Amino acid sequence: MKHFMLLAAVAAIGLTPVAAYAGNHSSNKKGDHNMQTAQAEQVVQQDIVDIALADDNFSTLVAALQAADLVSALKGDGPFTVFAPTNDAFAKLPEGTVENLLMPENKAKLAKILTYHVVPGSVPSSAAAGKKVELDTLAGIKANVDGTNGVNIAGANVVSADIEASNGIIHVIDNVMLPQE
Numbered sequence: 001m002k003h004f005m006l007l008a009a010v011a012a013i014g015l016t017p018v019a020a021y022a023g024n025h026s027s028n029k030k031g032d033h034n035m036q037t038a039q040a041e042q043v044v045q046q047d048i049v050d051i052a053l054a055d056d057n058f059s060t061l062v063a064a065l066q067a068a069d070l071v072s073a074l075k076g077d078g079p080f081t082v083f084a085p086t087n088d089a090f091a092k093l094p095e096g097t098v099e100n101l102l103m104p105e106n107k108a109k110l111a112k113i114l115t116y117h118v119v120p121g122s123v124p125s126s127a128a129a130g131k132k133v134e135l136d137t138l139a140g141i142k143a144n145v146d147g148t149n150g151v152n153i154a155g156a157n158v159v160s161a162d163i164e165a166s167n168g169i170i171h172v173i174d175n176v177m178l179p180q181e
């Protein structure tokens with residue numbers, strides 16, 4: 001009976017049951033709920049590259065993707081799982097490394113490093129929780145994942161997980177993963 005009375009009260013003041021249940025404290029207008037839903041859908045509509053472009057923390061990654069001609073590949077249908085190093089992660093590399101990798105003559109080496117950060121399919125962090133697994137990367141090299149104490153992949157810690165994109169998932173990492181030669 002209480003549930004029915006709550007729904008009747010919600011209907012009387014013009015809220016949708018979803019907005020009332022969610023406890024939307026910023027506004028009680030039905031239009032605002034629809035706008036929030038549209039904004040959430042717009043975020044999911046962004047692909048992996050669009051999300052990286054929109055975040056200044058990934059400017060080095062974006063520059064590297066452009067130099068390696070991988071932007072169009074990561075704008076593809078996917079799904080992909082990208083372990084995305086931040087600018088700070090790139091800054092941890094020895095001085096001059098990034099500049100050297102961005103040179104046209106090192107395009108193949110850069111592409112191999114970047115594709116080592118990409119796994120085909122959509123792999124949420126929960127897939128590694130409490131386990132040690134190997135993932136096949138687009139570089140053709142396996143990456144070891146240890147999910148027994150946080151999530152670590154090939155020596156990089158996942159610092160933010162499960163960022164949804166229209167064509168996959170992004171996990172933010174604190175180091176650049178370098179494949180073993």
